[in-house]
Amino acid sequence: NPDATLTFTAVGDWGDVSAAKEAGLAQVDTAGVDYWIGCGEGPTLGSIEAAKESGGYATGYVGDMSALGPDVVLSSIVWDMGQIFDAIETETADGTFDAPYYKFGVAEGALDIVINPALADKVPAEAITAIDTARAAIKDGSLEVPFVPE
Numbered sequence: 001n002p003d004a005t006l007t008f009t010a011v012g013d014w015g016d017v018s019a020a021k022e023a024g025l026a027q028v029d030t031a032g033v034d035y036w037i038g039c040g041e042g043p044t045l046g047s048i049e050a051a052k053e054s055g056g057y058a059t060g061y062v063g064d065m066s067a068l069g070p071d072v073v074l075s076s077i078v079w080d081m082g083q084i085f086d087a088i089e090t091e092t093a094d095g096t097f098d099a100p101y102y103k104f105g106v107a108e109g110a111l112d113i114v115i116n117p118a119l120a121d122k123v124p125a126e127a128i129t130a131i132d133t134a135r136a137a138i139k140d141g142s143l144e145v146p147f148v149p150e
Contacts, residue, residue, distance in 0.1 A: 007031045011043055020046020021053075028054045035074075037061075048073060057122075066116040074119050080110050106138040106145070 007027050011019040020043040027033035027050075034056040038044030044061040051058040051072035058069060060076030083104045091097035104110035113131060115123055137143035 007033050014040040015042040017042045017045045021049040024050025064114050070118050073116050075113055075115050078112050078114050083108060083110050106135060
């Protein structure tokens with residue numbers, strides 16, 4: 001939707017699902033929000049509940065949350081922390097661990113997006129193509145995603 005706008009709300013508590021749900025429902029009332037992307041477990045679970053109640057959609061966070069809202073979780077941001085844990089374990093075992101900053105992302109297979117198969121027909125084919133194209137470009141190095149700190 002080229003006319004989509006971003007509405008940002010911080011609930012102030014990573015674990016307060018109820019506050020996140022109420023914030024999401026307030027966004028519906030005040031700004032017509034119909035799609036949520038949460039950050040953190042509580043905010044994401046709350047946004048899924050707001051989507052259920054309002055008829056909107058949500059994106060899961062950290063893992064595939066499709067099962068928590070089969071009719072509303074359109075996609076999920078999925079982390080695979082295995083590579084980071086493997087690096088920490090290896091470096092600890094061989095005595096070289098010195099608390100480095102690890103950077104594992106899409107290119108390394110540690111971060112991805114998955115589409116809920118039950119709702120895949122709601123995602124336009126061109127969006128799926130754009131996701132696949134961007135993923136491939138990140139992996140081959142032709143697309144660099146900049147780090148944008150808050």
